[in-house]
Amino acid sequence: MAEDLLVAKGIEVTYGGGGLFGSRGHKVLHGVDLSIKRGETIGIVGESGSGKTTFGCALLRLVNTSAGTIHFDGMDITHLPDEQMRPLRRRMQMIFQDPMASLNPRHSIRRILVEPLLFHRVASNAADAEARVMSILDRFALPKIVLDRNAHELSGGQRQRIGIARAALLEPDFVLADEIVSGLDVSTQAQVLNLLKDLSRELGLALAFISHDLSVIRAVCDRVCVMRFGKVVEEGPCEQVFAAPQSGYTRALLDAIPLPEIDPEWLDRETLAELSS
The missing domain is CATH 3.40.50.300 (P-loop containing nucleotide triphosphate hydrolases)
Incomplete structure (x- = not known):
C-alpha cells in the first residue's frame, strides 16, 4: 500500500x-x-x-x-x-481556477514555461528546458505557435492546459487543482x-x-x-x-x-x- x-x-x-x-x-x-x-x-x-x-x-x-x-x-x-520552504515549492504545485490570474500577461508562454525549469534546476540549461517544453506541448496537443503568444491570445482551454503543463514540467509530488x-x-x-x-x-x-x-x-x-x-x-x-x-x-x-x-x-x-x- x-x-x-x-x-x-x-x-x-x-x-x-x-x-x-x-x-x-x-x-x-x-x-x-x-x-x-x-x-x-x-x-x-x-x-x-x-x-x-x-x-x-x-x-x-x-x-x-x-x-x-x-x-x-x-x-x-x-x-x-x-527559505526552507523554497526547495519544496517545486514539489508542491497549484493549478488555479483562472489561469489568467496565474499567467503573467506580459510574458510569452515560452518564458512562462522555460523560466521555472531553470530557476528550480529541473533543466540543466536553456536548450534542455526548451526541449522539455516542446515535448509537453506535443503531449498536451498544443501547437508550438502558442510559445510566442501571451496568455490573453489563447482560448480558455489552452490557457488551462498551459497552467497544467507549467506544473507538470516541474515534476511535482503533490498538485492542488x-x-x-x-x-x-x-x-x-x-x-x-x-x-x-x-x-x-x-x-x-x-x-x-x-x-x-x-x-x-x-x-x-x-x-x-x-x-x-x-x-x-x-x-x-x-x-x-x-x-x-x-x-x-x-x-x-x-x-x-x-x-x-x-x-x-x-x-x-x-x-x-x-x-x-
Whole structure:
C-alpha cells in the first residue's frame, strides 16, 4: 500500500484578530484532518464558503495556520521558514481556477514555461528546458505557435492546459487543482481531466481536486472529502460516499445536484471528439 505523502491534522485558519483591541478574528477552518497517499486523487467538495479553497491553500503553506500540523513526505512543514520552504515549492504545485490570474500577461508562454525549469534546476540549461517544453506541448496537443503568444491570445482551454503543463514540467509530488474545469465546455473539461489522470498515473502524483461539480469528482477521484462551515462532515471512497452518504449534508448536496447515470467512457469519448474536431 502506498505511503502517505501529505498529512494534515487539526488544521485551523483564522483571519484577522489581534490589533488594538485584541479581537479573536474569524476562524475559517475548525480542526480539519486529511491524508493523501502517493498516487492518490482526493476530491474536496462543499458549497461556497465551506473553506475548501482555504484548506487547499493551507496544505501548500500559502496561508498560515493558527493550529494543527502539516507533514509533507515525513517533514513537518507547518511553520517552516520561507527559505526552507523554497526547495519544496517545486514539489508542491497549484493549478488555479483562472489561469489568467496565474499567467503573467506580459510574458510569452515560452518564458512562462522555460523560466521555472531553470530557476528550480529541473533543466540543466536553456536548450534542455526548451526541449522539455516542446515535448509537453506535443503531449498536451498544443501547437508550438502558442510559445510566442501571451496568455490573453489563447482560448480558455489552452490557457488551462498551459497552467497544467507549467506544473507538470516541474515534476511535482503533490498538485492542488482548484476548480480548474469550471467554465470550460464539456469536451474541453474532459480533455483537461484526462491529462490530469494520465499525469497522476505516470508520475505517481498525489492530487487534491477542489470542485463543486460532484460528477467531476466522481469521475477522477479515489476518495472524497465533504466540507461544510470549515469542517469535514464526511470522507471516504467516492463510490461509497456517493452510493450511501452518511452525513445529512452530503445527502442534501446530492439531492440538490443529482448525479447523472454513471458513464465511465465519457471522458475518453469527449476527448476524442475534441481532438477530431
